[in-house]
Amino acid sequence: MRVDGKFVDADGNKAEGQYPLLFLLRRCYGMIYRLMSESEPISEELMPVANKLSTIKKCLNEVLKYGGPYSPRDLYPYHLALHQIDSLRKDGKFYADDGSIPEGQAILVAQLSEAHELLEMLKESMSDEDEDDEEE
Numbered sequence: 001m002r003v004d005g006k007f008v009d010a011d012g013n014k015a016e017g018q019y020p021l022l023f024l025l026r027r028c029y030g031m032i033y034r035l036m037s038e039s040e041p042i043s044e045e046l047m048p049v050a051n052k053l054s055t056i057k058k059c060l061n062e063v064l065k066y067g068g069p070y071s072p073r074d075l076y077p078y079h080l081a082l083h084q085i086d087s088l089r090k091d092g093k094f095y096a097d098d099g100s101i102p103e104g105q106a107i108l109v110a111q112l113s114e115a116h117e118l119l120e121m122l123k124e125s126m127s128d129e130d131e132d133d134e135e136e
Contacts, residue, residue: 005120022121029114033107042104045096049085050104053111056081060118070126078119085112 001007007015015021042050060078063070088094092109096102 005124018124019121022117022124026114026117026121029110029117033110033114036106036110042107043096043102045102046094046104046108049088049094050108050111052081053085053108053115056085057111057115057118060115060122064118064122064125067125070122072123072126075119075122075126078115082112082115082119 003012007018007021009015056078063074063078093101093105094108
């Protein structure tokens with residue numbers, strides 16, 4: 001269904017309406033996140049990661065909200081921060097210092113996925129701007 005962050009049809013062509021689909025997908029992630037946050041607490045060991053993810057998401061939302069022309073260099077710090085958080089995971093899980101698996105895994109994974117989606121939306125809008133510039 002998605003190739004290189006883009007939705008494609010059965011023939012592998014880029015489907016129309018990428019932004020509405022990404023917007024709806026992001027909204028779904030938000031709803032899932034809110035539901036999960038009500039049912040599962042985040043352990044103390046994972047709070048620094050949760051706080052960092054929350055900050056990254058707020059920054060990405062602000063960049064998306066205000067738009068602008070921006071380059072890959074502008075998005076690099078966000079990409080690096082998400083990569084650092086991804087590198088804390090082993091076998092898809094965040095582990096505590098003692099090797100245990102703390103509570104709040106699902107919330108952090110949902111937040112991380114949402115942050116990656118926001119970054120992909122920004123990259124997508126950047127590539128769309130490049131295509132528009134080439135057409136002119």
